[in-house]
Amino acid sequence: MFADESGTNDGLDCFAIGCILIPVEVLDEFYGEVTALIKKHNIPNNELKWEGIRNSHGRVNFLIDVVKLLLADNPYVFVSMVVLKEPYRKWRSDKEEAFYTCHTELMTFCARELNSTLVAKIDDKSDAYDKHHEVVKIIANYNLKNGGGQIKSVNRENSRDELLIQVADLITGAITAGHNLFQAPDMDIHAGKRLAIQKIAASLGWDGLHYDTWPNTKFNIWHFPTEFRATPMTENVRPMFDVPYVTRGDF
Numbered sequence: 001m002f003a004d005e006s007g008t009n010d011g012l013d014c015f016a017i018g019c020i021l022i023p024v025e026v027l028d029e030f031y032g033e034v035t036a037l038i039k040k041h042n043i044p045n046n047e048l049k050w051e052g053i054r055n056s057h058g059r060v061n062f063l064i065d066v067v068k069l070l071l072a073d074n075p076y077v078f079v080s081m082v083v084l085k086e087p088y089r090k091w092r093s094d095k096e097e098a099f100y101t102c103h104t105e106l107m108t109f110c111a112r113e114l115n116s117t118l119v120a121k122i123d124d125k126s127d128a129y130d131k132h133h134e135v136v137k138i139i140a141n142y143n144l145k146n147g148g149g150q151i152k153s154v155n156r157e158n159s160r161d162e163l164l165i166q167v168a169d170l171i172t173g174a175i176t177a178g179h180n181l182f183q184a185p186d187m188d189i190h191a192g193k194r195l196a197i198q199k200i201a202a203s204l205g206w207d208g209l210h211y212d213t214w215p216n217t218k219f220n221i222w223h224f225p226t227e228f229r230a231t232p233m234t235e236n237v238r239p240m241f242d243v244p245y246v247t248r249g250d251f
């Protein structure tokens with residue numbers, strides 16, 4: 001499990017945590033496929049960040065291909081939790097604790113739905129309390145005590161050193177931005193990011209990237225808290241593998 005987050009800063013209505021889950025026996029294969037896509041689209045090392053999606057058609061096309069890869073007939077899985085901050089009472093009282101509560105819920109969900117033992121690598125955030133990752137593991141395993149998987153470890157990693165956390169950042173950033181745009185259509189966002197959002201939505205068979213899919217064991221978007229579920233509606237994922245690439249002229 002490779003996880004990253006987006007939108008936790010002030011001024012946005014939603015934040016999200018997203019993760020890529022890869023069976024250990026095909027992990028090297030997945031790394032190889034992602035590395036091949038990086039070379040295909042001429043992306044420099046350590047530049048797979050949502051914040052870098054601006055005027056680079058290569059990064060947008062890489063993102064299209066990665067989403068197609070995750071949607072293909074393989075054991076790769078993407079799961080995200082999108083949180084609407086306003087009705088989430090814990091967010092108003094303690095943002096840091098609220099964030100890791102969501103991380104615990106997401107990790108529990110993944111282990112249970114996949115009935116698997118997870119080795120989790122999460123982005124290394126600068127927190128007031130530096131043991132949150134250990135607490136996440138303890139509470140998630142408590143939630144799973146009656147079966148349905150377990151959490152073997154939760155390790156904080158610098159995203160610059162872990163390619164698949166960077167990939168999770170790209171997809172999660174796009175989903176977060178899509179939801180924030182739905183909440184605030186006049187939000188200031190770069191045209192390149194709008195284009196990337198449109199392309200991912202099209203790859204899922206959608207007209208926008210602001211729906212939930214819960215539950216879905218291949219590409220899941222989970223709205224939280226309960227008041228946010230199915231806003232504006234729940235959609236089935238309908239993979240579209242013929243979404244065209246963007247060109248320099250599209251920017």
